[in-house]
Amino acid sequence: MARIRFDALKVAQSRTQIDVTPPAKKISDYYGKSVFGKEAMRSYLASDTYKRLNLAIRRGERIDGQLADAVASALKSWAIEHGATHYTHWFQPLRGTTAEKHDAFFRLDGSGKAIEEFKGTMLVQQEPDASSFPSGGLRNTFEARGYTAWDPTSPAFLLKSGGGITLCIPSVFVAYTGQALDHKTPLLKSVEAINQAATAVCQFFDKNVKRVSATLGAEQEFFLVDKALFNARPDLVLCGRTLFGHSPARGQQLSDHYFGSIPPRVKAFMQAFEMQALQLGIPITTRHNEVAPGQYECAPIFEDMNVAVDHNLLLMDLMTRIANDHNFCVLFHEKPFAGVNGSGKHNNWALATDTGKNLLAPSTKPKDNLQFLTFFVNTIKAVHTHSDLVRASIASDGNDYRLGANEAPPAIISVFIGQQLSAVLDALENNADVSIDKGENMYMKLGLDKIPAILLDNTDRNRTSPFAFTGNKFEVRAVGSSANNATPMTVLNTIVADQLIAFKEEVDARVEKGEKREIAITNVLREYIKTSKDIRFEGNNYSAEWAEEAAKRGLSNIRNTPEALDQYLKPEAIALFERHNILTKPEIEARHEIEMEKYLMQLQIESRVLGDLAMNHAVPNAIKYQQRLIQTVKGMKELGLEEEAKMPLDTIRRISKHVGIITENVREMVKARKKANEFEVREAAEDYCKKVKPYFEIVRKSVDKLEILIDDELWSLPKYRELLFVR
Numbered sequence: 001m002a003r004i005r006f007d008a009l010k011v012a013q014s015r016t017q018i019d020v021t022p023p024a025k026k027i028s029d030y031y032g033k034s035v036f037g038k039e040a041m042r043s044y045l046a047s048d049t050y051k052r053l054n055l056a057i058r059r060g061e062r063i064d065g066q067l068a069d070a071v072a073s074a075l076k077s078w079a080i081e082h083g084a085t086h087y088t089h090w091f092q093p094l095r096g097t098t099a100e101k102h103d104a105f106f107r108l109d110g111s112g113k114a115i116e117e118f119k120g121t122m123l124v125q126q127e128p129d130a131s132s133f134p135s136g137g138l139r140n141t142f143e144a145r146g147y148t149a150w151d152p153t154s155p156a157f158l159l160k161s162g163g164g165i166t167l168c169i170p171s172v173f174v175a176y177t178g179q180a181l182d183h184k185t186p187l188l189k190s191v192e193a194i195n196q197a198a199t200a201v202c203q204f205f206d207k208n209v210k211r212v213s214a215t216l217g218a219e220q221e222f223f224l225v226d227k228a229l230f231n232a233r234p235d236l237v238l239c240g241r242t243l244f245g246h247s248p249a250r251g252q253q254l255s256d257h258y259f260g261s262i263p264p265r266v267k268a269f270m271q272a273f274e275m276q277a278l279q280l281g282i283p284i285t286t287r288h289n290e291v292a293p294g295q296y297e298c299a300p301i302f303e304d305m306n307v308a309v310d311h312n313l314l315l316m317d318l319m320t321r322i323a324n325d326h327n328f329c330v331l332f333h334e335k336p337f338a339g340v341n342g343s344g345k346h347n348n349w350a351l352a353t354d355t356g357k358n359l360l361a362p363s364t365k366p367k368d369n370l371q372f373l374t375f376f377v378n379t380i381k382a383v384h385t386h387s388d389l390v391r392a393s394i395a396s397d398g399n400d401y402r403l404g405a406n407e408a409p410p411a412i413i414s415v416f417i418g419q420q421l422s423a424v425l426d427a428l429e430n431n432a433d434v435s436i437d438k439g440e441n442m443y444m445k446l447g448l449d450k451i452p453a454i455l456l457d458n459t460d461r462n463r464t465s466p467f468a469f470t471g472n473k474f475e476v477r478a479v480g481s482s483a484n485n486a487t488p489m490t491v492l493n494t495i496v497a498d499q500l501i502a503f504k505e506e507v508d509a510r511v512e513k514g515e516k517r518e519i520a521i522t523n524v525l526r527e528y529i530k531t532s533k534d535i536r537f538e539g540n541n542y543s544a545e546w547a548e549e550a551a552k553r554g555l556s557n558i559r560n561t562p563e564a565l566d567q568y569l570k571p572e573a574i575a576l577f578e579r580h581n582i583l584t585k586p587e588i589e590a591r592h593e594i595e596m597e598k599y600l601m602q603l604q605i606e607s608r609v610l611g612d613l614a615m616n617h618a619v620p621n622a623i624k625y626q627q628r629l630i631q632t633v634k635g636m637k638e639l640g641l642e643e644e645a646k647m648p649l650d651t652i653r654r655i656s657k658h659v660g661i662i663t664e665n666v667r668e669m670v671k672a673r674k675k676a677n678e679f680e681v682r683e684a685a686e687d688y689c690k691k692v693k694p695y696f697e698i699v700r701k702s703v704d705k706l707e708i709l710i711d712d713e714l715w716s717l718p719k720y721r722e723l724l725f726v727r
């Protein structure tokens with residue numbers, strides 16, 4: 001009997017739910033209690049210091065040494081009072097997750113007495129020995145210095161783990177030379193770029209707007225697997241996804257899991273991480289089952305983008321750790337199981353003014369709708385111009401399995417806006433050049449009075465679109481579930497900023513020539529509606545017809561990560577990032593190389609694990625069963641049961657056939673891998689993609705056949721039906 005699998009099943013089946021108790025009765029009593037937010041600042045900082053800090057944060061100004069010292073001292077008191085012994089700069093190196101290096105507040109004074117210390121300089125800057133974080137050649141190891149620097153726009157927080165409490169200070173991570181080595185630095189720059197570009201355009205409509213913030217609400221999908229079963233699957237442990245597994249007799253056909261009642265064990269886990277998330281100021285509100293069995297989603301209320309990105313990363317970290325306490329493993333991989341839905345991270349994106357307005361919310365007032373249309377159409381235009389960069393920003397090995405897999409947005413980037421807004425844009429497009437006589441109601445003539453407020457009711461949805469307008473925001477649905485949202489959001493902010501600047505120039509030029517401003521705006525928008533029309537698609541994105549139609553329209557269909565990442569290196573992409581001071585050419589090249597390497601290493605690991613599992617689990621078990629059958633056939637023949645022996649003989653032959661296919665193809669795959677390893681990163685990635693990866697499917701198919709051919713008791717890997725149906 002396959003011991004590992006059956007032992008794991010026994011453990012998994014005997015689990016009971018772990019009860020959780022909330023820290024207080026009402027959420028409002030504990031929300032944000034572990035954050036050095038406004039409330040803590042007010043009680044720990046002198047009111048003058050508090051004002052100066054807030055002003056500096058709002059204006060993005062440098063924080064001087066004296067102010068830093070005052071904040072550090074307050075942070076120290078607050079943290080120590082709440083039980084913290086250590087502090088860390090919490091940052092996002094390019095490898096994907098977050099990193100921390102803890103230091104104690106404790107120090108010995110001149111006489112050897114222990115004291116607690118935390119100075120402004122320690123708050124503002126740290127120098128972790130970070131020589132083994134990927135830098136893509138930006139930082140030679142002999143010049144390994146990288147600095148983390150405090151990001152005062154994301155509040156510090158206290159993290160409990162392993163019995164201790166640590167003060168975490170969100171930080172950027174840059175090389176000695178000033179080049180960015182993390183995801184946060186370019187994000188912050190893009191947030192500033194869109195602020196400036198959007199504020200300037202807002203001036204057309206409302207002089208009171210002084211600041212525009214990008215907002216993000218990130219829905220997070222994930223799978224849960226019992227810890228014991230997870231540990232019995234080396235592919236899950238090492239690759240984050242299953243490389244084999246015959247689809248279960250019952251999958252998601254019945255759609256009975258979606259929005260169904262959440263199993264109690266899962267619910268206890270969700271409550272546990274939600275409570276911690278809420279204490280950390282993550283405004284998590286939504287939880288439900290997703291389409292696939294074993295798949296769930298959670299979502300917080302949207303926030304200022306930089307904070308929302310940090311919160312999503314922190315949430316993933318919390319979920320991973322708390323799952324362990326509840327004997328689960330969380331899978332953030334985009335496609336952990338073949339044949340059932342993959343997981344995404346829908347990025348809901350909008351723009352908010354400091355006057356409290358969402359620039360992507362249509363209004364009942366026609367005048368406001370010209371402003372809405374301005375931001376709406378410019379976003380569509382930006383995605384049309386830079387769709388390849390949008391595609392690049394969501395590229396990853398895991399997402400390649402998901403995109404275009406018939407249940408996820410395709411690799412073709414298009415924008416869905418819904419019937420009503422399509423009609424509005426069509427009407428505007430087909431209006432002749434607008435010139436309006438005095439006294440006429442311009443908005444009426446432009447059709448702007450027709451944008452109905454019912455749009456907000458949000459019923460017109462297209463869940464197959466990678467980039468969908470959902471009433472008052474765009475939802476980027478193609479982001480992978482394991483991604484750091486900073487990357488797609490940096491790109492989106494940058495391309496929209498670039499577009500808004502071009503728009504303003506065009507309008508200004510027309511106004512200079514004597515056109516009335518509203519008319520100029522409308523005429524430029526009309527032009528954009530025409531030139532960006534091809535990116536709009538309202539139909540079924542999963543259909544084969546769309547791929548054909550998209551090709552006719554000249555839209556890209558970039559199917560793999562290496563090709564997608566190459567889009568960053570196009571001269572116009574580099575110029576774009578440099579123009580807005582987001583990333584320099586060397587920084588882009590470094591990122592390209594790091595991502596490419598990540599991709600190829602992932603495929604290398606998968607290929608090795610696949611070979612190992614196929615040859616050392618599947619094949620030997622199949623042969624064991626085949627031996628038994630051979631004995632059976634011999635016995636039958638001895639008894640003269642020639643006719644009856646035909647069936648087991650047939651199974652013997654089929655096992656041989658699949659064992660043959662597996663052995664042969666694993667051998668060829670290893671050869672292809674060895675060859676790929678001889679190349680430099682880009683060529684190696686290409687080889688892994690085109691010459692190694694195709695074997696995965698071939699080998700898998702035969703292994704999955706063996707799974708259903710041989711005795712269940714001999715199969716050593718937990719099966720899909722066992723992994724997916726957690727109770």
Ligand code: ADP
Nearest residue numbers: 215216217218219299300301302348349350473
């Ligand atoms: P659905 O699953 O139907 O898309 P959810 O309620 O799960 O909807 O998620 C919607 C997300 O969009 C939430 O995180 C919500 O806070 C966010 N959202 C709403 N308004 C905005 C906005 N103006 N900017 C950014 N995100 C927003």
Ligand code: MG
Nearest residue numbers: 219346348475
């Ligand atoms: Mg959604």
